[in-house]
Amino acid sequence: MDVDGVRTMTVGTILWAVLAIALIPFWGTLREDGTQWWLWTALAGFGLGLLGIEYCRRRRNALEARQAARPSGGGGRRRK
Secondary structure, three states: OOOOOOHHHHHHHHHHHHHHHHHHHHHHHHHHHHHHHOOOOOHHHHHHHHHHHHHHHHHHHHHHHHHHOOOOOOOOOOOO
16 A cells, blocks of 8 residues: 555656646647636646645655654553
8 A cells, every 4th residue: 555645646647747748739629619728627737746746755754754763662661
C-alpha cells in the first residue's frame, strides 16, 4: 500500500498530463463547441498534481526524519 501518497499523486498527475496533451489537437473543435474548459481542467489537474507531489514528498521526508529521530530502544517510557 502506498502510505505516503507520492506514487498515487505521480500516477494521477501523469494521467492529467496525457489527457491535456490528447486534447490539444482538438482545440478548434473544443472552442467551437464551447468545451474549452475540458483542456483547462486537465491543465489545472496537472498543475495541482505537481503541487500535490511536492506536498507528499515533503510529508514523506518529514515522517522519515521523525522516525529516524526516535530512539530505537524499548519504545519510550515504561508504565508502572
